[in-house]
Amino acid sequence: MLKIEVMPTYNLKINGKSHTVNADEDTPLLWVLRDQLDLVGTKFGCGIGQCGACTIHVDGHATRSCLTQISEAETMEITTIEGLSKTGEHPVQQAWKTIDVPQCGYCQSGQIMTAAAFLKSNTNPSNEAIRTAMNGNICRCASYNSIEDAVKLASEQINNPQKA
Amino acid sequence: MSSSKQITFNRRSFLKTSALAGGGMLIGFNLFNACSNNAKLPVDISKLNYNDFNAFIKISDEGKVTIFSPNPEIGQGVKTAMPMLIAEELDVAWEDVYVQQGKLDTKNYTRQVAGGSQSIRRSWQPLREVGATARQMLVNAAAAQWGVDASTCKVDKGIITNAKGEQLTYGNVVKAAALLDIPETIQLKDPKNFSIVGKGKGNVDIDKIITGQPLFGLDYKAEGMQYASVLRPPAFGKTLETFDATATKAVAGVTDVIKFGDKIGVIATNTWAAMKGKKALVAQWKQTKPAESTADHDKKLVALLNSDDLKIRRKDGNVKQAFATADKIIERTYEAPFLPHNCMEPMNFFANVTPEKIYLVGPIQTPEGTARGVAKKLNRDESEVDLQMTRMGGGFGRRLRGDFVLEAAELSHRTKKPIKLVYSREDDMTAGVYRPSSKYKLTASIKDGALTGYRLQEACVNANMYGLIPNFFPAGALEHYQVESGQIKSNISTGAWRAPYTNFLASAEQSFFDELAEALGTDRVALHMQLLDKVKQNPNPKIKYSPERLQGVLQSVAKVSNWGNAPEGVYQGLSVYYCHNTHVAEVADIIMDNGTPVVKKVSCVVDCGIVVNPLGAMNQIKGGILDGIGHTMYADFSFKDGTPSSKNFDTYKLIRMAQTPRIDVHFIESQEDPTGLGEPTLPPIGAAVANAIYKATGQRLTKQPYEKALLENKAKVLG
Numbered sequence: 030m031l032k033i034e035v036m037p038t039y040n041l042k043i044n045g046k047s048h049t050v051n052a053d054e055d056t057p058l059l060w061v062l063r064d065q066l067d068l069v070g071t072k073f074g075c076g077i078g079q080c081g082a083c084t085i086h087v088d089g090h091a092t093r094s095c096l097t098q099i100s101e102a103e104t105m106e107i108t109t110i111e112g113l114s115k116t117g118e119h120p121v122q123q124a125w126k127t128i129d130v131p132q133c134g135y136c137q138s139g140q141i142m143t144a145a146a147f148l149k150s151n152t153n154p155s156n157e158a159i160r161t162a163m164n165g166n167i168c169r170c171a172s173y174n175s176i177e178d179a180v181k182l183a184s185e186q187i188n189n190p191q192k193a
Numbered sequence: 194m195s196s197s198k199q200i201t202f203n204r205r206s207f208l209k210t211s212a213l214a215g216g217g218m219l220i221g222f223n224l225f226n227a228c229s230n231n232a233k234l235p236v237d238i239s240k241l242n243y244n245d246f247n248a249f250i251k252i253s254d255e256g257k258v259t260i261f262s263p264n265p266e267i268g269q270g271v272k273t274a275m276p277m278l279i280a281e282e283l284d285v286a287w288e289d290v291y292v293q294q295g296k297l298d299t300k301n302y303t304r305q306v307a308g309g310s311q312s313i314r315r316s317w318q319p320l321r322e323v324g325a326t327a328r329q330m331l332v333n334a335a336a337a338q339w340g341v342d343a344s345t346c347k348v349d350k351g352i353i354t355n356a357k358g359e360q361l362t363y364g365n366v367v368k369a370a371a372l373l374d375i376p377e378t379i380q381l382k383d384p385k386n387f388s389i390v391g392k393g394k395g396n397v398d399i400d401k402i403i404t405g406q407p408l409f410g411l412d413y414k415a416e417g418m419q420y421a422s423v424l425r426p427p428a429f430g431k432t433l434e435t436f437d438a439t440a441t442k443a444v445a446g447v448t449d450v451i452k453f454g455d456k457i458g459v460i461a462t463n464t465w466a467a468m469k470g471k472k473a474l475v476a477q478w479k480q481t482k483p484a485e486s487t488a489d490h491d492k493k494l495v496a497l498l499n500s501d502d503l504k505i506r507r508k509d510g511n512v513k514q515a516f517a518t519a520d521k522i523i524e525r526t527y528e529a530p531f532l533p534h535n536c537m538e539p540m541n542f543f544a545n546v547t548p549e550k551i552y553l554v555g556p557i558q559t560p561e562g563t564a565r566g567v568a569k570k571l572n573r574d575e576s577e578v579d580l581q582m583t584r585m586g587g588g589f590g591r592r593l594r595g596d597f598v599l600e601a602a603e604l605s606h607r608t609k610k611p612i613k614l615v616y617s618r619e620d621d622m623t624a625g626v627y628r629p630s631s632k633y634k635l636t637a638s639i640k641d642g643a644l645t646g647y648r649l650q651e652a653c654v655n656a657n658m659y660g661l662i663p664n665f666f667p668a669g670a671l672e673h674y675q676v677e678s679g680q681i682k683s684n685i686s687t688g689a690w691r692a693p694y695t696n697f698l699a700s701a702e703q704s705f706f707d708e709l710a711e712a713l714g715t716d717r718v719a720l721h722m723q724l725l726d727k728v729k730q731n732p733n734p735k736i737k738y739s740p741e742r743l744q745g746v747l748q749s750v751a752k753v754s755n756w757g758n759a760p761e762g763v764y765q766g767l768s769v770y771y772c773h774n775t776h777v778a779e780v781a782d783i784i785m786d787n788g789t790p791v792v793k794k795v796s797c798v799v800d801c802g803i804v805v806n807p808l809g810a811m812n813q814i815k816g817g818i819l820d821g822i823g824h825t826m827y828a829d830f831s832f833k834d835g836t837p838s839s840k841n842f843d844t845y846k847l848i849r850m851a852q853t854p855r856i857d858v859h860f861i862e863s864q865e866d867p868t869g870l871g872e873p874t875l876p877p878i879g880a881a882v883a884n885a886i887y888k889a890t891g892q893r894l895t896k897q898p899y900e901k902a903l904l905e906n907k908a909k910v911l912g
Contacts (some may be wrong), residue, residue, distance in 0.1 A: 071538070072411070076618055134398065173853040
């Protein structure tokens with residue numbers, strides 16, 4: 030039996046580029062990014078917004094792409110880990126490298142995206158503020174001490190780029 | 194202590210070299226066959242390839258070195274640490290080293306498994322030998338060119354210098370070196386002179402990780418690939434009766450619905466459609482095996498502990514007699530639940546079963562056994578299986594079992610399409626290979642103010658502690674000592690979980706020792722020091738832990754944690770343990786916040802011999818401790834009629850940053866060969882936390898998860 034599939038078309042703006050995709054309207058942005066646009070840095074962890082592995086920026090704010098439907102994404106300015114910087118030079122990415130944060134590394138793009146958005150709103154956070162801001166992102170390898178240190182280091186570099 | 198080791202090979206066949214057509218030199222070796230005497234390697238050097246060797250080094254004519262790391266990377270850092278060993282002895286700049294994951298060779302790999310914290314311990318010597326051999330060949334080539342004795346040449350970072358000060362780079366001589374015989378004698382460096390080993394080296398995949406480049410199994414794509422989601426029985430003990438896929442087939446993107454065994458695979462053009470299609474399936478299940486519940490397991494395990502059906506695993510003296518004549522008997526039963534692994538990257542695998550070959554790509558801790566399993570399942574020859582490993586988003590033991598690879602292969606075989614099987618989190622948590630639930634009964638006797646007898650009884654689901662464990666501390670410290678174990682059978686699938694058995698046994702025993710020290714009126718540290726002194730006086734070859742090294746970490750942790758002198762409002766708990774060849778002591782500092790204990794700091798001292806990569810080691814140590822705290826405190830998991838109590842992170846609590854203490858790590862300075870770190874810091878932490886909670890609250894916690902136990906105790910008090 031031939032199934033006739035007409036899927037709606039969406040125009041998306043991701044990492045400063047325009048993309049046109051066909052997808053069912055309830056498709057989470059996560060799967061469009063990963064399966065259709067080959068932007069696989071955004072990870073699937075739980076599908077219910079609990080783990081933060083799929084965190085992207087929507088209009089600069091940290092957002093769960095697993096809970097963002099494609100049908101609401103057309104008006105959004107979307108940034109994924111691949112678009113956070115050209116070659117990994119964002120202070121958060123550099124701090125992750127300096128501290129050598131990752132163990133398995135799977136959750137880290139989500140952690141980095143959460144941290145990058147947070148540091149825009151709070152450029153000089155206390156450790157307490159960092160711990161609250163990062164609490165939505167699970168790291169199963171529990172690299173939490175290093176993540177905390179890296180966010181702190183990134184904030185110092187943002188405030189004092191010469192020092193870095 | 195000396196120093197650089199001179200080694201004469203009598204097993205030269207484990208290593209082969211050849212010149213590369215495009216320039217450069219290839220050194221192939223079979224890492225773990227190098228340690229055994231039955232190495233069978235082809236003599237014909239022209240056939241040097243992945244099928245003969247599980248690892249190799251390529252040195253280009255620019256002097257750049259590519260090292261193919263043979264062991265699977267699950268986050269434990271071997272993809273960085275193992276090449277460090279080669280690069281150290283090869284004497285190249287770390288910046289000139291490029292590391293790539295080796296491919297699976299099912300015929301010749303003897304240990305390509307990530308598990309048991311063994312990767313570094315086993316590869317320490319052979320990898321260094323390979324590096325040193327290559328260095329010697331390059332030096333020999335340079336010496337021949339200069340017409341001087343090789344022993345007069347020195348090497349630093351890939352540059353060879355002779356007595357006159359003339360220099361040649363590895364790149365200059367690599368072509369000539371490739372034609373030389375493998376030297377019979379090589380010199381290993383004195384660990385004191387290490388310039389790479391012992392210096393922190395960042396994760397070799399760091400740039401890809403921080404920029405989101407494809408690296409993991411879930412990121413892998415192939416031409417024409419489709420995605421599969423599988424519906425499995427909703428409970429252990431149930432089988433598929435009938436199903437209706439009408440709604441599934443109406444989902445845009447769904448192309449096939451395949452029943453296989455008691456499972457139904459939904460194949461689609463994208464992951465979401467496959468998952469949505471699975472949700473739309475209407476299936477009827479029937480109960481064909483018992484519907485098991487945690488409450489029933491608990492009753493059976495307790496009954497087993499109190500029966501005479503346990504098997505004796507080690508018996509010293511006569512505990513019964515010691516107990517009969519004691520002044521005081523202390524007995525406690527400790528209980529732990531089933532645990533899912535919850536790797537952040539859910540189980541997934543790519544399979545493309547074609548008439549010629551079976552291509553498998555993905556994250557697996559046991560590539561060899563898995564490839565064999567797929568060949569057997571599809572009735573194909575093992576040589577037709579090509580398995581490629583990806584970086585793994587966590588393992589923790591779950592990826593030792595290749596059940597999901599078999600599913601992917603079967604779906605590809607049936608549909609004749611390249612298939613990527615993807616588990617949802619719910620699939621991952623409900624189709625698990627769980628840590629079995631277990632109970633430990635500990636009994637000890639005190640007479641005339643001294644510990645006289647000790648009995649450990651284990652009751653566990655589907656499995657029992659491995660044979661080394663009965664010889665762990667306090668074995669050897671007491672005249673009357675006995676370990677027994679027994680199991681009940683369950684249809685719930687169980688398997689290894691980070692630091693199998695000890696992950697909970699250490700909690701039980703080290704909590705029990707806290708209680709014993711209190712009953713004896715002795716300080717925890719003093720009690721252990723005395724007991725370990727007794728082990729030193731009675732050496733026993735069965736006992737693999739070192740009483741000296743355990744005392745070393747214990748004394749050191751007491752010092753760095755300021756043990757016994759905690760400031761007002763801070764409560765300390767101590768735990769010391771040996772497993773996976775590594776000795777560890779930990780002190781947890783907790784405070785009470787509105788009546789709730791909060792772990793603020795953990796001091797940890799580790800004796801793992803030489804620390805190969807301090808950065809990676811630090812990550813493993815801290816991760817192990819925080820993982821241990823998380824599961825000890827929060828992991829609440831049970832079964833009701835064969836169905837798990839939690840399916841996703843909304844109801845299953847993993848540790849998050851706000852709950853994490855800071856961890857202060859210290860290493861015992863050592864020239865001993867290195868031991869692994871993926872597991873050993875996890876087991877002791879549960880007891881350190883429990884013992885601190887006892888000091889703060891007066892409650893002896895015996896049933897994990899402890900957060901739940903504290904709430905239940907509170908409810909009891911409030912009546």
